[in-house]
Amino acid sequence: MSLSHAILGLLTVMPMTGYELKTQAFDTTVAHFWQADQSQIYRTLSKMEEDGLVTYELEVQADRPNRKVYRLTAAGWAELERWLRTEQPLPTNREPFLVQLFFGWRLTNETLLELVAGQRAAHAERLATYERIPMPPLGDPSLDRMRTLWRLTLELGIAIERTYLDWLDRCAAVIADLPEADNEQDPQL
């Protein structure tokens, strides 16, 4: 489970509550490389606390629900340092849209183009989200390691989304020129 490692990393930047992890990190800053469900964040925090990786301070609030502000323990720091040096496997590919495209030859060009357009819109939106994140310029000598590395991760997110958009445009062009399917004999049961 490297959700716990992402959480450890985030809590080194600043002690936070589960709510802040969700809204100010997983939904925004790190969304391009790790997405997490609210309920899973809370459950993982509980487990990490049990395991002694984090502790929390309860901030009692009058007009709002109480906050549990989590931070790393010594064991949490040690585990993060260890994990950061461990070679990580590539993420496994699982893309429903490519399954559709691969097996979609019986669909009409029109239907295929609609699917392509849908994906294009979704990727364009994702790209726009990433591009709205202000990126620290490179070449600035005052730019610290942290922000340089952070910038690099964002650059990948943007590059991948651009790759998708280029490819989807190419798909649309190729499909538009494709002779329609001959579905006479299908399905052949």
Add this chain to the structure above:
Amino acid sequence: MSLSHAILGLLTVMPMTGYELKTQAFDTTVAHFWQADQSQIYRTLSKMEEDGLVTYELEVQADRPNRKVYRLTAAGWAELERWLRTEQPLPTNREPFLVQLFFGWRLTNETLLELVAGQRAAHAERLATYERIPMPPLGDPSLDRMRTLWRLTLELGIAIERTYLDWLDRCAAVIADLPEADNEQDPQL
């Protein structure tokens, strides 16, 4: 669960056993967009059979374990056709290496460069695997819809891997020029 839909798609090409699905499809032809565990394939086939989406013929073999050759039922065809028209969500991003890079500013440049090199090797291998798959040329009028669409999915796989490689090279260059970390005050417990 769209593993079942990937299986439905694959079985339209040719009736197959679970073993063949694993070795001749998920580990090879469709590996760039869907990877599946052997045990999950068998369990999913069982469930799909229960649900009436597929049936199998038992091929009794003398010198080898018997084979269950699966093919679609009418309900399986209907479900595939329905699913193929349904808009699919973008895959969620979860990339352990980017978590490392993002939170790795306390590591030395050397350690970071080792991690980058490890990822580079893994992506280069993946790209080589994709490039070994013979890709039908475009512009061939005899090229059917199926192979054109299949080619497009492979092109994306290759484009994404090239994006990773370019980006990893850029990472290496940027990290090599980075002043080393000043870890005096860390970890700040």
Add this chain to the structure above:
DNA sequence: GGATAATATAGGACTATACATATATTATAT
């Protein structure tokens, strides 16, 4: 006035995935 959003945590139920092992036979490699 009623619905929704924001702040905050949590649990139930399910689905999906991963990793290891069992079983059985034959062929090949060391």
Add this chain to the structure above:
DNA sequence: ATATAATATATGTATAGTCCTATATTATCC
């Protein structure tokens, strides 16, 4: 002689992730 790989299916167990709902208060929107 022993081990491993290939063919073939299957189960046990654990981990990871999703979706929905509950709880409680305040603020805002229509």
